[in-house]
Amino acid sequence: MxxxxxxxxxxxxxxxxxxxxxxxxxxxxxxxxxxxxxxxxxxxxxxxxxxxxxLENVMSELEWEDMEVKVDGRQLHHLRFADDIVLITPSISQAERMLADFDRVCGNVGRQLNLTKTMFIENGQVSDAPFSLSYVYLGHELNMANDLAPELSRRKRAARGGFNSVEEVMK
Known part of the structure; x- marks a missing residue:
């Protein structure tokens, strides 16, 4: 601070x-x-x-000026909202480099990436990028079909896992 x-x-x-x-x-x-x-x-x-x-400290230490992408007339390399960060890159190799840089600088300040929440999503113009049709955002599973069944299953699994973690206390 x-x-x-x-x-x-x-x-x-x-x-x-x-x-x-x-x-x-x-x-x-x-x-x-x-x-x-x-x-x-x-x-x-x-x-x-x-x-x-x-997070502002982390972002200021990154040298990404040469990795910007023009989006709606503005040069961007990331977007931030709370603890969510979207890296904007023209290629997977650049995204991997940015992710490695970000992880390194986060480690310097005692923070760690949650790799289970880290994913690549393509915009349809990148042919060789692995992508996901669903992801968890702000605690809710979103998918392209707007299907609630996976979210309900995920919540049931989470509840069962939470219950199982305190099962010994109940005995």
């Missing part, structure tokens, strides 16, 4: 607010206290700001 121009006194206050932070959960009426090691409180008004500042 310092590189973003945030005064040091604000950074100090935020560090103090989040040091020694715990959260409580009550699975099946048994209270469990968990030390929060990193991150920010969910629904905190500041919660998206440290992430955005970190």
């Amino acid at each position: 310092l590189t973003q121009g945030v005064p040091t006194q604000y950074i100090r206050v935020l560090r103090e607010l989040y040091s020694g932070f715990t959260t409580k959960i009550s699975p099946f009426y048994n209270e469990v206290v968990i030390d929060v090691k990193r991150g920010v409180r969910q629904w905190d008004t500041i919660s998206s700001k440290p992430f955005s500042a970190t």
Whole structure:
């Protein structure tokens, strides 16, 4: 945040607010206290700001000026919304290079790409790109056929997995 121009006194206050932070959960009426090691409180008004500042830092370290693509009259190499990033490239090889660069710089600041959520989607003009007709975006499985069955199956699997993960606590 310092590189973003945030005064040091604000950074100090935020560090103090989040040091020694715990959260409580009550699975099946048994209270469990968990030390929060990193991150920010969910629904905190500041919660998206440290992430955005970190991402801005990452993006500023990347040297992608020579990899821009003209989109609607503007030169772009990526789009961002919250924690979703779309890399815009003319070729798969360039996308692979950008992804490797991004992963490296993320690692420098203690962040890691979620490779299970990383995918290539083609626009129909690239003949040799592997592509997907469905993907998970903001927690919902989207597909080109607008079919809800895969999303319902995915949610059932997730619920079953969540239940199985706490099954020992119930015994």
